[in-house]
Amino acid sequence: MRAAVLRDGHMAYRDDVPEPVPGPGQVLVAVRACGICGSDLHFASHGAEMLALTDRMAGDGAFGGLAVDLNRDVFMGHEFAAEVVEAGPDTDTYGPGTPVTSIPVLLSAKGAEPILSSNRTVGGYAERMLLSAPLLLPIPNGLDVKHAALTEPMAVGLHAVNKSNIAAGEAALVLGCGPIGIAIVAALRARGIETIVAVDFSPARRELARIMGAHETLDPQQGSPFDTTKQAVVFEAVGVPGIIDDVLLRARPGTRLIVAGVCMQADTVHPFFAIAKEINVQFVLAYTPDEFAASLHAIAEGDIDVTPVITGEVDLDGVGAAFDDLTDPDRHCKILVTP
Numbered sequence: 223m224r225a226a227v228l229r230d231g232h233m234a235y236r237d238d239v240p241e242p243v244p245g246p247g248q249v250l251v252a253v254r255a256c257g258i259c260g261s262d263l264h265f266a267s268h269g270a271e272m273l274a275l276t277d278r279m280a281g282d283g284a285f286g287g288l289a290v291d292l293n294r295d296v297f298m299g300h301e302f303a304a305e306v307v308e309a310g311p312d313t314d315t316y317g318p319g320t321p322v323t324s325i326p327v328l329l330s331a332k333g334a335e336p337i338l339s340s341n342r343t344v345g346g347y348a349e350r351m352l353l354s355a356p357l358l359l360p361i362p363n364g365l366d367v368k369h370a371a372l373t374e375p376m377a378v379g380l381h382a383v384n385k386s387n388i389a390a391g392e393a394a395l396v397l398g399c400g401p402i403g404i405a406i407v408a409a410l411r412a413r414g415i416e417t418i419v420a421v422d423f424s425p426a427r428r429e430l431a432r433i434m435g436a437h438e439t440l441d442p443q444q445g446s447p448f449d450t451t452k453q454a455v456v457f458e459a460v461g462v463p464g465i466i467d468d469v470l471l472r473a474r475p476g477t478r479l480i481v482a483g484v485c486m487q488a489d490t491v492h493p494f495f496a497i498a499k500e501i502n503v504q505f506v507l508a509y510t511p512d513e514f515a516a517s518l519h520a521i522a523e524g525d526i527d528v529t530p531v532i533t534g535e536v537d538l539d540g541v542g543a544a545f546d547d548l549t550d551p552d553r554h555c556k557i558l559v560t561p
């Protein structure tokens with residue numbers, strides 16, 4: 223079958239990938255749409271550093287056991303919507319053709335493996351892949367499978383908002399309007415938060431933030447967002463060195479800072495800024511299965527309209543070019559791969 227694989231730091235097209243065979247409890251599905259994630263771009267260009275950091279990390283965390291050989295082809299793609307093809311042996315599941323999605327985890331007799339980056343487990347950048355029967359969520363009637371593919375990235379925003387414990391009456395300041403910042407803005411709006419201020423250098427990203435629910439947008443070149451915004455829960459979705467320290471420096475006393483941006487480099491902070499202002503810092507990653515399901519239903523019920531987020535669509539042989547295009551913040555938010 224056809225797939226796009228990471229090879230020597232770039233996405234390569236293949237038409238000779240062996241057909242996945244579902245084991246007990248697994249289901250073969252045909253991928254209908256898979257979003258390209260910033261973390262995949264990052265893994266393509268900095269995979270070796272990510273693996274080295276993962277190796278060093280005690281206590282596993284979410285990336286525990288991520289054993290990938292970068293000298294062999296790597297399968298990726300974790301933001302998928304698909305249709306059931308067939309179930310493995312002794313496996314009850316939805317009928318063929320049923321549209322489904324799932325948290326990106328594959329269960330087998332050996333345990334649970336994230337569908338993130340793997341030499342053997344095929345991800346969503348492929349014609350077909352394996353999912354776990356107990357984890358499948360049917361896509362509600364009538365929801366476009368392309369929209370359902372946004373369940374995963376939108377769940378990331380919902381999780382950040384849940385972790386923030388933001389309450390009615392509180393304001394939110396969202397720094398960075400890439401896909402994660404946009405998902406946070408959408409989740410805040412769906413929560414009924416009445417003051418959402420979104421900040422980005424890119425005019426196109428600010429406009430998308432406005433469409434997705436921000437009440438106000440700011441260009442940080444025009445001044446500090448902390449000068450113009452009242453006390454706010456701050457969501458950091460930039461993920462570059464220096465941004466956390468900058469928030470600690472500028473934010474008001476008692477600020478809650480949610481760090482959703484994924485910075486892979488070492489970074490420096492001045493604890494004194496946070497100490498003097500008693501700032502509470504919460505790092506967040508991914509979502510719970512319940513949040514994933516809630517995200518699917520928020521999209522299906524129209525609480526979150528993901529249409530503006532989808533800015534491009536490519537076939538499997540266009541994934542390499544799409545990875546390049548996504549480096550320009552003015553051109554794209556989410557590109558879907560539609561095999």
Ligand SMILES: [Zn+2]
Nearest residue numbers: 259261301375
């Ligand atoms: Zn993702």
